[in-house]
Amino acid sequence: MKLENGHISEHSLMFGVYCFMQASMLRTAFIVGVTKNDSWAMAFTGLALALVLVAIYAALLRRYQQKNLFEINELIFGNVLGKVFSALYLFFFLTIAALNARDLGNFAESSVLPGTPLTAFILMFLMVCVYAIRKGIENMMRLATVLSFVAAGALVFNVVLILKNVNIEFLKPMFQLPFKNYVQGTVTVAAIPMGEILAFTMITPMLGKNKKAGKMMALGLIYSVISLSIIMLRDIVTLGPLLGIVRLPSFESIRYISLAGVMTRMESLYAVILISLFLFKTVVLLYASVLGLAQILNFKSYSPLTLICGAFVLFYSLIVTKSAMENEEWGASVAPFFSLSFELMLPVIALATAMIKRMLKKKEAQQ
Amino acid sequence: MKKSKKQKLEADYFKTTKHRALSAARRLISIVICTALIFSLSSCWSRRELNTLAIVLATALDVGDKPDTVKVTAQIVKPGGIKASSTSSGGGTAEKAFSNIAFTDKSILSALGGFTHITNRRMYFSHNKVLIFGSELAKRGIAEGMDTFTRNFETRMNVYVLVSKDKAADILDEEIELEQMPANHISELLENQGLSSETAIVTVRDFNIATLSGTMAPIAPMIELYNFKEKKKARLEGTAVFKESRMIGELSSTQTRGLLWITNKAKRHTITIDTELGKIDLIITGSKGSIKPYRNKDGTIGIKLMVNAQGCLEGNETEEDLSTLENIQKLSELAEEAIRADIESSIKQAQALSADVFGFGESIRRDYPKEFEKIKDNWDQEFVKIKPMLEVEVFLNCTGGIGKPVKEGGG
Amino acid sequence: MRALEKLLSQTKKKITKSVVSSEAEEINPEKLSRCLSENLNALVKVFGDNCDFVSREFNFGRDGQYKGAIMFFDGLTNLKIINDNVIKPLMYDSRFVRSDDTGALESLEELRDKLVSVGDLKTVESISGAIDACLSGNAVLLVDGFQKALDISAKGWDKRAISEPDTETVVRGPREGFIENLRTNTALVRRKLRSPQLKIRSIKIGDRTNTQVNIIYIDGIVNPELIAEIERRLKNIDTDAILSAGNIEQFIEDSPSSVFQTIRYSEKPDTIVGKMLEGRAAIIIDGTPFVLSLPMLFVENFQSSEDYAVRTSYATTMRILRFIAFFISLFGPALYVALATYHQELIPTSLLITMAASSESLPFPAALETFLMMLSFEILKEAGVRMPRPIGQAISIVGALVMGEAAVSAGLVGAPIVIVIAITAVASFAIPFASDAVSLLKWVLLVLAATMGSFGITLGALAIVIHLASLRSFGTEYLAPFAPFQTSDLKDTLTRVPLWKMRTRPRALKPRDSKRQNFKIPYKPAEANDSGEEDRS
Structure with missing residues (x-):
């Protein structure tokens, strides 16, 4: 009997992208600091930019069916240069994996269990991540659908419960900030949570046919953008001017829920879902790194590298930023450019090279 | 031929089982080590047993005895007292279910640290419901506390958040009867204010x-102690107004009511109307207030206040049948008048204090951000000058359980 | 073929063991001899030491000219059949064969065709075949002068009556349950499924026990690859004894190290038939009333055959209740420990004060307290199961008193933890199939909760979910239809939609014929019904 090996459905990919994006809920603080009460709109403008990125990835994947990003690199640039490019991507994936692990650690340390060292959280978290990759990424992708429904359901639940405490007036005045802020907000949204779906290009070969990968990624992005803007709207109308001063706006707005003294302290539910989403995101990133590393080193199987990569991410996450403040500062200023250079520049170079190569070939053929 | 195949199979089988057994053992050992590590590394980091916690339900902040100090008083639950008072119900000598402890130091956090000198338990603030500032401290500044x-x-x-007229610590010592803890008494007191809408x-x-x-x-509601049958009890009275984190004045109950009408926070309220024939009680069951800035023809911004309330006729001392449409109309107008009076008095007081308690400035900023930029810097002077338009509408939609009054020979 | 080979080698072993003399070499173990006494000797040498082995020699024919012998095990056979349908026709009726008949027996088949009036008759040509026949409860008839023997099915041992199973009691729905007898069990299934497509295949497993194992399935519904896979795995079993369904289960399941069972068992024919109709196969094992059904999905832990007998709304409520019970029994103690030692802010204030009051003078930390109470409950449960029933009741009374009353009033443990443990225990009884896994995992979660609070519980729960998602049962994803998500299969998971709405079989099982029925609404007026039929045709 054929026991399926690593095949995922298109919907799994779509919901996977959704979960991946929802894990960035905490990062709304970056944008909120820049665009204040108009941040909800940044989700949509950011989407426009992110769709360009997806189009580039889709074009690459369409050209090289059944190949992942690292294999495509080697096909385009040849063995040596391709590996250099792959190594750059590997660095990027590992960095965002470490940043995510660190984010989770900071979150847990500050609001779940104050007083417990950061390392303990990240260690345990990464242990589960490694376990998940060992068990097969396709299983994780299959869980994405249910996880998406749970996350979306919890979001709706939270929004309904908080309705009593909202003040729509907080949305006003709309779009009064300097134009520069909106540009910055858009780029930040597009680069930090959205562009990171680049990691999915390591998984798309599992679809069997890469043709639909771009469409599914775009759909997942669109759904998640709706959620993201609902989250930001909720935070804005609940917190108002407080939005600018609290560290975790989404968390703080849920903390305020209190219905009849019973439906209260919902942030625990939020924390559980957030940890699950973080796990999903980190697993995808870690898987991309592990698989990529295995390909760079010409390993036959990636599983022996899983634990090593996990350990590396653990130590990397401990040194990647010194403090939550630095992380925020970095996220708001440098991160978009750092991310975009991997998410936009390298794929564009790859695509351009591929196109030129093809044109040259055609010319040769004609001659 | 078959045999050899079988033997090979068996050999493979043994090889794999041996391998499996080995890897299983290795896995088991690694799991044991990990568990042991997790145990030894992580246990007790942020562990706090219930019986090592001092659960704080209310905090009072006062000016300390020495200059430039703050006195923090915390009301903590005494679980033993809860048990005693619940088992010996009605016993007058029951142990108190709470205990108030205080410490004075240079800052709030250092005073909280100081609690470790006087109590063996860890102060636990997650269930803190009430934060009371003494008025002396409130006048000096509450930025640190907030x-x-x-x-x-x-x-x-x-x-x-509350402000006490006297020492905040004394409020926590109020002598209560129905509740076991003053903190619960105060917080539930506040939660019930919707019935009268006289306290923010x-x-x-x-x-x-x-x-x-x-x-x-x-703003913050004010609380004070009063004597009732030789017992000191707390009651809510008026509202404290802050500016730049300092308390600069008060609003009376009536003025607070006016504030609540405008800011859409009033829920129920009883309006008593004195007529020549007797008193009539109207209960407002719901109201909607809003602040709408508008642009005058000369480009300046004005404020329009709208209150839309529904109510019921609930008390009638007179012998008049008030359930006729004509009378209801009259009553509505009288009620509108009463609400208008509340609002005007509160605006007057706020302008006297030059404190924008209503958020006029905010509403202008939201609707006319460009115009607001110009007046933002000297908003205090602008606020005093504002003469808001008032639109009050009361709609009486029921007359309680009876229509005509209870009077001699009325039936 | 392999089974036969095994059997032969085993017979060889037995013969060499029991026969010490040098004659053993002269007997050809493969073939029956033409001489009756040689055959008798051979069989007596194999079974000679058994006091329950009966070997009866007699003469028959018109003139008693033929020598015959019948051999069987007393207790395994029905003596009435042997006496009335074999020995009587041979010894008595054969004398009245018509005079024009010479009375000469041409072949053994003649006996079979004319005299022995038993339904199930076979001819065997080897000694090993005869041995096998005797061991499985048949009688063997040997006649002098023939190199064959008759294998007469006269099975008749004592068996338990069909009764209501203890493990799966139902209020509505059939009460009968499987018993230890294989044929009775297959009959119970066949009685419910009167279809020529019901197929029952037989395999013998166990070098010593020679247990008959039947694969039973509905041809045309089930995925043929599944049957091939089951057969492959069953044939791979190389063991000497199969004593229960659990033995087979452990040999063929996909992940033996998992705490979750990936093969479902049932004692009720209606459950098994229901599973088969969904596209599963069942394995019936001789000697055990538990029938295995596979592949198994995670949701089957929460399904009961009664769900389909009661009203939809009630069945759905019960499903959800069982899921809740699962969560309570899994997370109950862990959540209590996490809340009481790490997250007091999550407990409503008034409850926290009550809990604080009851834990004021407790000697142990909450985690240790929970650990001890869980431990004592598990011991109590085990003792209650293992003890003879009358004592078991006494144990539960003593345990409940000691745990519930004395421990609390002595101030050793708090009242809340007793409540938590009690609720957890009751909840775990609501999900009998998952309770094994739950009773192990709750310890793991307790440790995680005691070390890392809710963070630990969350990660533990995630690891469990990932593990579940990675499990496979005969090529089917264990967590289907949740992961991979399959909307059409959700009808029989958290909810149980009306039966007439279950138009397709679960897709996850990859049935060959996925259409179950074509029924639009439960009731339609007559004219509408007619048009509906037109639609169908």
């Missing part, structure tokens, strides 16, 4: 939002 109680992850932003209910969040707006003056 920041501390917002910043800390243990505290929540739905803590009620303010949480740390509301206070912070007002503070952060820049133009709005934060």
Whole structure:
């Protein structure tokens, strides 16, 4: 009997992208600091930019069916240069994996269990991540659908419960900030949570046919953008001017829920879902790194590298930023450019090279 | 032929089982080591047993005895007392279910640290419901208190903020009868204010939002002690008005009511109308207030206040049948008049204090951000000059359980 | 073929063991001899030491000219059949064969065709075949002069009556349950499924026990690859004894190290038939009333055959209740420990004060307290199951008193933890199939909760979910239809939609014929019904 090996459905990919994006809920603080009460709109403008990125990835994947990003690199640039490019991507994936692990650690340390060292959280978290990759990424992708429904359901639940405490007036005045802020907000949204779906290009070969990968990624992005803007709207109308001063706006707005003294302290539910989403995101990133590393080193199987990569991410996450403040500062200023250079520049170079190569070939053929 | 195949199979089988057994053993050992590590590394980091906690339900902040100090008084639950009083119900000599402890130091946090000198338990603020500032401290500035109680992850932003007329610590010593803890008494007192709408209910969040707006003056309800049958009890009375984190004045109950009408926070209220024939009680069952800035023809911004209330006729001392449409119309007008009076008095007081307690500035900023930029810097002077338009509408839609009054020979 | 080979080698072993003399070499173990006494000797040498082995020699024919012998095990056979349908026709009726008949027996088949009036008759040509026949409860008839023997099915041992199973009691629905007898069990299934497509295949497993194992399935519904896979795995079993369904289960399941069972068992024919109709196969094992059904999905832990007998709304409520019970029994103690030692802010204030009051003078930390109470409950449960029933009741009374009353009033443990443990225990009884896994995992979660609070519980729960998602049962994803998500299969998971709405079989099982029925609404007026039929045709 054929026991399926690593095949995922298109919907799994779509919901996977959704979960991946929802894990960035905490990062709304970056944008909120820049665009204040108009941040909800940044989700949509950011989407426009992110769709360009997806189009580039889709074009690459369409050209090289059944190949992942690292294999495509080697096909385009040849063995040596391709590996250099792959190594750059590997660095990027590992960095965002470490940043995510660190984010989770900071979150847990500050609001779940104050007083417990950061390392303990990240260690345990990464242990589960490694376990998940060992068990097969396709299983994780299959869980994405249910996880998406749970996350979306919890979001709706939270929004309904908080309705009593909202003040729509907080949305006003709309779009009064300097134009520069909106540009910055858009780029930040597009680069930090959205562009990171680049990691999915390591998984798309599992679809069997890469043709639909771009469409599914775009759909997942669109759904998640709706959620993201609902989250930001909720935070804005609940917190108002407080939005600018609290560290975790989404968390703080849920903390305020209190219905009849019973439906209260919902942030625990939020924390559980957030940890699950973080796990999903980190697993995808870690898987991309592990698989990529295995390909760079010409390993036959990636599983022996899983634990090593996990350990590396653990130590990397401990040194990647010194403090939550630095992380925020970095996220708001440098991160978009750092991310975009991997998410936009390298794929564009790859695509351009591929196109030129093809044109040259055609010319040769004609001659 | 078959045999050899079988033997090979068996050999393979043994090889794999041996391998499996080995890897299983290795896995088991690694799991044991990991568990042991997790145990030894992580246990007790942030563990706190229930019987090592001092659960704080209310905090009072006062000016300390020495200059430039603050006195923090915390009301903590005494679980033993809860048990005793619940088992010996009605016993007059029952042990108190709470205990108040105080410490004075240079700052709130250092005073909280100081509690470790006087209590063996860890102060636990997650269930703190009430934060009371003594008026002396309130006049000196409460920025430190608000920041501390917002910043800390243990505290929540739905803590009620109050200002006491005298020492805040004394409020926590009120002698109560129905409840076991003054903290519960005060918080539930506030939660019931919707029935009269004469006290603003303010949480740390509301206070912070007002503070952060820049133009709005934060408010907090006031609480005071009074003597009743030789027992000291707490009651809510009036509202404290803040500016730049300092208490600068008060609103009376009537003025508070006016404030609540406008800011859409009034829920129920009884209006008593004195007529020549006798008193008539109207109960407002719901109201909707709004502040609408509008642009005058000359480009300046005006404020329009609208209150839309529904109510019931609930008491009738007169012998008149008030359920006729004509009378109801008259009553509505009288009720409108009463509400208008409340609002005008509160605007007058606010302008006297030059404190924008209503958030006029905020509403202008939201609807006319460009115009607001111009007047933002001298908003205090602008606020005093504002003459808002008032539109009050009361709609009486029921007359309680009876239509005609209970009077001799009425039936 | 392999089974036969095994059997032969085993017979060889037995013969060499029991026969010490040098004659053993002269007997050809493969073939029956033409001489009756040689055959008798051979069989007596194999079974000679058994006091329950009966070997009866007699003469028959018109003139008693033929020598015959019948051999069987007393207790395994029905003596009435042997006496009335074999020995009587041979010894008595054969004398009245018509005079024009010479009375000469041409072949053994003649006996079979004319005299022995038993339904199930076979001819065997080897000694090993005869041995096998005797061991499985048949009688063997040997006649002098023939190199064959008759294998007469006269099975008749004592068996338990069909009764209501203890493990799966139902209020509505059939009460009968499987018993230890294989044929009775297959009959119970066949009685419910009167279809020529019901197929029952037989395999013998166990070098010593020679247990008959039947694969039973509905041809045309089930995925043929599944049957091939089951057969492959069953044939791979190389063991000497199969004593229960659990033995087979452990040999063929996909992940033996998992705490979750990936093969479902049932004692009720209606459950098994229901599973088969969904596209599963069943394995019936001789000697055990538990029938295995596979592949198994995670949701089957929460399904009961009664769900389909009661009203939809009630069945759905019960499903959800069982899921809740699962969560309570899994997370109950862990959540209590996490809340009481790490997250007091999550407990409503008044409850926290009550809990604080009851834990004021407790000697142990909450985690240790929970650990001890869980431990004592598990011991109590085990003792209650293992003890003879009358004592078991006494144990539960003593245990409940000691744990519930004395421990609390002595101030050793708090009242809340007793409540938590009690609720957890009751909840775990609501999900009998998952309770094994749950009773192990709750310890793991307790440790995680005691070390890392809710963070630990969350990660533990996630690891469990990932593990579940990675499990496979005979090529089917264990967590289907949740992961991979399959909307059409959700009808029989958290909810149980009306039966007439279950138009397709679960897709996850990859049935060959996925259409179950074509029924639009439960009731339609007559004219509408007619048009509906037109639609169908």
